[in-house]
Amino acid sequence: MKTLLTAGTVISLDPTIGDLDRGDVLIENGVITDVAHRIDSTDAEVIDATGRIVMPGFVDNHRHTWQTAFRGLGADWTFPEWAAALHHTLKPHYQPEDVYLGTLIGRLEALHSGVTTMLDWFHCASGPAHADAAVAALRDAPGRSIFCYGAGWGTSDRIDTEARRVRSALPADELVTMALGLRGAEDTSIDTVAEELKLAAELGVRTSVHIASDGTNRPIADLYEHGLLRDTTTFVHANGIGDDELRMLADAGSSISISPDVELKMGFGWPMTGRALAAGLRPTLSIDDTPSVGGDMFSTMRTAYAVQRGLDGTLNSHDLLEFATLDAARSCGLDARTGSITPGKGADLILLRADDPTMFPVNHPAGTIVSAGHPGLVDTVLVAGRVVKRDGVLTGVDLTALRHRLLESRDRIAAAAGVRLDGSWRPQPQPH
Structure with missing residues (x-):
């Protein structure tokens, strides 16, 4: 299975590759196989990264x-x-x-x-x-x-x-x-x-x-x-x-x-x-x-x-x-698997919206991410080549049901512990 990310601004965090104003990333079976200004692959699923910053997760x-x-x-x-x-x-x-x-x-x-x-x-x-x-x-x-x-x-x-x-x-x-x-x-x-x-x-x-x-x-x-x-x-x-x-x-x-x-x-x-x-x-x-x-x-x-x-x-x-x-x-002992956009590493990647009003225009990508970045920019997330978030939405997750269950869990614990959830409760530190 192949996936091709095309036409994104690539921040590779790999010193031998550097940053690409316009770059493509090819993924095969969950592993990055190529990073270049342009990659031709006719048998890959294409993810258009135009207007996106592609960087390691x-x-x-x-x-x-x-x-x-x-x-x-x-x-x-x-x-x-x-x-x-x-x-x-x-x-x-x-x-x-x-x-x-x-x-x-x-x-x-x-x-x-x-x-x-x-x-x-x-x-x-x-x-x-x-x-x-x-x-x-x-x-x-x-x-x-x-x-x-x-x-x-x-x-x-x-x-x-x-x-x-x-x-x-x-x-x-x-x-x-x-x-x-x-x-x-x-x-x-x-x-x-x-x-x-x-x-x-x-x-x-x-x-x-x-x-x-x-x-x-x-x-x-x-x-x-x-x-x-x-x-x-x-x-x-x-x-x-x-x-x-x-x-x-x-x-x-x-x-x-x-x-x-x-x-x-x-x-x-x-x-x-x-x-x-x-x-x-x-x-x-x-x-x-x-x-x-x-x-x-x-x-x-x-x-x-x-x-x-x-x-x-x-x-x-x-x-x-x-x-x-x-x-x-x-x-974490995982630098051979993740942490940079390097051929041979797992495709753990994120695509950030460079066209968002809070980011645009992106003149200095790294500087803009650090000074103005926020979770709302995360458009797409891949882990080992699998898309787990697409168009700003986590895939295959029933968040509505999970939210309901977490609230029930929270309320049960708080009631059993006698804890108020409005911010007025201040816990008493334990003596040493």
């Missing part, structure tokens, strides 16, 4: 989709309030069906806004059925997804058996794969971190961990001193760690995921974008959670860009596109 390497039903509820919360609300008040009332609906609609939201690859950092496992529900939802959403099974946050202290069970059901060559969410050195013992890294290596999966510092602790240095930094680990947030610790991560080949909107509004500190670059790290970008912030990569890029430009005037718009595509794909 976004890669979000850190999002908690099980929380989707409570969108906006945490807009005014601090981090301790968020933790008290989601983990201590609402999560105990989640049934597997609630996990499934939040994860499915959250993943569809990401696809709708152009996120073709997403790591779902899952920490709502009250039991095996909850994890299975999240995996089922990711499989039912037609995206490239990574189920990151998170230790801690109320899961059992030892997840060896469960992690092995889930890994056996998620081969590495499918659209839905697995990662392991670690407890950091701040949350558990060094011995436990070592055990979880050993488990991940045995399972052949990458790892992700939330980490930060208030200036009184040195979590990265602790891991370094015990030989526990890996090139397969992504450190999420990392606000407040020292410049020397950032260099330790760079030397180890580790990745850093920045969630700028959450970090700024919840009081984590300044996003580490510029400091990471100065240390030799390529930052990546993530959403984190939609009860607190918007779920699209356009606003995430814009926040990261504006903050760093305000701090030191560095960065350009092309940097931000790389952070949100190829660099993030590399952090």
Whole structure:
């Protein structure tokens, strides 16, 4: 099966191809086979990309989709309030069906806004059925997804058996794969971190961990001193760690995921974008959670860009596109499959409306996307060559039925937890 995208403005994110003012992309059996100014193919389905920008789909390497039903509820919360609300008040009332609906609609939201690859950092496992529900939802959403099974946050202290069970059901060559969410050195013992890294290596999966510092602790240095930094680990947030610790991560080949909107509004500190670059790290970008912030990569890029430009005037718009595509794909171990428009990679592509009044005229494509882009521009989305959104509408999805089910789920959980949904409820942080 062949598909030919014709006459679009191509932002390839591949340095050997560059950007094409007018370009074609040929796809065969889900894989990009050619990128050129003009391609002749008489036996391909043609998608006219005139008036569209063709670029790689976004890669979000850190999002908690099980929380989707409570969108906006945490807009005014601090981090301790968020933790008290989601983990201590609402999560105990989640049934597997609630996990499934939040994860499915959250993943569809990401696809709708152009996120073709997403790591779902899952920490709502009250039991095996909850994890299975999240995996089922990711499989039912037609995206490239990574189920990151998170230790801690109320899961059992030892997840060896469960992690092995889930890994056996998620081969590495499918659209839905697995990662392991670690407890950091701040949350558990060094011995436990070592055990979880050993488990991940045995399972052949990458790892992700939330980490930060208030200036009184040195979590990265602790891991370094015990030989526990890996090139397969992504450190999420990392606000407040020292410049020397950032260099330790760079030397180890580790990745850093920045969630700028959450970090700024919840009081984590300044996003580490510029400091990471100065240390030799390529930052990546993530959403984190939609009860607190918007779920699209356009606003995430814009926040990261504006903050760093305000701090030191560095960065350009092309940097931000790389952070949100190829660099993030590399952090997930998927840069050979996705993240750029490169022959041999999977056709994970998005077409943005360049004729939309909020974008037109597009003089500098990368600059226009970063400064003015929004989800309403996402006209077409392909994952592994399959069209999952066409003419602005997700294909094969009954959103009306799903919305009804999610509202029922939300209302049941809120009632059981005694939570008001009008924004007047402020959770009480848990004592340390």
